[in-house]
Amino acid sequence: MSDPVHLKTSPHLRGAHSVDKIMRHVVYALMPICLFSIVQFGLSALVLILTCTAVCVGTEHFACRLNGRPTTVGDWSAAITGVLLGLILPPSFPLWMAAVASVVSIGIGKLFFGGLGFNVFNPALVGRAFAQAAFTVPITTWTPAMAHARFKEFIPSTFTFPFAAPPDLRPWMERLQIDGFTGATPLALMKFDYVDTESAKLFVGTVAGSAGETSSMLILLCGLYLAYRKMLNWKIVASVLASAAVFSWIFWVKDPSVYPTPLFTLTSGGLMIGAVFMATDMVSSPVTPLGVVIYGSIIGVVTVMIRLFGGLNEGVMYAILLANAATPLINNLTQPRIYGAVRRKKEVKA
Amino acid sequence: MSAPEKMNLQTFTQGLWKENPVFVMMLGLCPVLAVTNTAMNALAMGLATTFVLICSGFLVSLLRKVIPKQVRIASYIIIIATFVTMADYLIQAISLEVYQALGAFIQLIVVNCIILGRAEAYASKNGPLKAVVNATGMGLGFTFALLCLGVVREVLGGGTLFGMQVMPDRFQPWSIFVLPPGGFFVLAFWLMLFAAFEERKQKKGVTA
């Protein structure tokens, strides 16, 4: 720094937003969703989100220290990964498994690739994908929303002893006398039993599901705030939602008795939180204008395909991971033409 | 390696550690990832490969002066394929369960590059006894590597070892470890461990 001459490479024009400022605002935008999640699922959701955040930040800090580098937790990105991971896990998820998923998120999902800016995949989704493959039963165990006593006691599986299997939740649900809850999310009900859920309920979010994915309305509002602050690429969100809606509309028109309405597709499951907070991850999404649309459409179409024809009832996670993997390719194929340059073929013709 | 050297302990231990086919040479990774979901499968696969390695090494070494250079690869492949077919029948005769668990990977021993590599690089240049000793070392090294993966994957993925319960009843199995991605994770973990170990040894060698 004592050198008086500063030599810098481009870019010389910088936006007003620094990395940590954007990240901080994303955290602000996630706060209402966390709050709603806690209101809906109670104490268990609170400790789940806190655990994920703490372990993610801790892993990042520890790994940086281990490599003898200055810690990078100050850029808030580990905190975002942690909060997001907490929001996309089921509220009853045992904390020790959430901690494992967090370590995988930051360790394998981000640091192995070289840290923020080098990760190919969205770290939170890497953690969730690992948990999905490792703990198949706990990650598909759902608890009802708005259960009474949710502020007085934890869901019994929350404090499962590390490395032990979570207890059966049925006695707990019976004790709480939760009637009519079958342990299925609206998506599972639709897929396996063709039972529709009220759109209003889905929109507001008083349904079973991952801790923070249920309220489409709230997620959309938070997304709008970020888009307004120009901290989120609204084109990605729009193309994900539009392609999912159009694609599911085609099937719905064909056979409304089996296939869900486009509105159901948009408001159910994790599509909204995936589109707004995961697909828009700046590191793992394309940068070209056309590429953004292609990327979003891949996510929308693949999600609907997995939901309608795959073995799983939810496919947002795999759709986004797949599109993440395709991002470098999309970027390469959609490089805009340099102003004034002519295509090679035309050149030959001329 | 082509220089005729005297047979010593190195001939045998080479494959076990210093030139371990999986951890050092990274050969034959396809079965390493595919059939190590249980320790039993890993052991069966390792032994089948060892059998093929030893027998083909012996025969190639016996015929090394007869086989003209131009057709050597073709000859080696026929010899290897012969022993693989024999291994295939033998495993079926011993246990159909193991045979079904290993699936196509027994037949695929034919294209396992460790075996052709050994035939080409060692057996075709050394006497039968040396070839057999070396092949045994390599085979055991391969089996050892497979077992390293198989044991970790079975214990973590199912809480069992060779089909016997080793973890407490309440243990939550991490099913990812018996699924294909688990193979990659565990292999990476072992490679990391090996690399760290080697690095440490080298550092010590420098300071000493």
Place this chain on the structure above:
Amino acid sequence: MSDIAQDAMELPPQPSPFRLVGTLGGIAVLSGLLVVMTYQWTKPAIERNQREALERAVFSVLPGAVRSEPVEMTGQTVFAGFDEADRRIGFALESEARGYQDLVRILYGFDPDRQKIIGMTVLQSTETPGLGDKIIRDPAFHANFEALDVSREVEVVKSGAKTEAWQIDGISGATVSSQAVGQAIRRGAELRERVLAFYRGDQTNRTDQTNLTERGGQP
């Protein structure tokens, strides 16, 4: 590598084509001999293993069976199982359906008298360990197949919701795999019809025979 480079430079005298073909031929003959010897030697053991595996499967789906016998149906072989008194208990039928990851192949015991399924075993599946693979061993799930009514369409219901004899209690968390087993059984309806027709024909033939012997006539 260096060897190849050297060869290219020095160009040693080419051996005659006859020698090349001869060596390969010789090795091929040797290889053939070895393979045939092993084949002959292991054949009895392999056949015994296969028979045992099949019998184990057939006996497990036909409780009480001690002997089985293949019966050719059009397009498919089924196995009739007999108990100690050599009475026919039922038939073991194979079927398959798409599961969560791949085809689920099952073998089930069919009692044509009562039109019931009396046992089921999974022959082949690659369902998710810890979840879908419960269809292989879960005792509660297998209890469904001790007396499953197949005189009408079989239905897979949610875990614990079984009320009728033709319903299968699914495994919670493994809906797709449970459905696959149900689907496989539904798909077997046509084969069961054929088995039933064969069984009835067999029954009448047998009555005819007994009638003949009772009358003292020779068939």
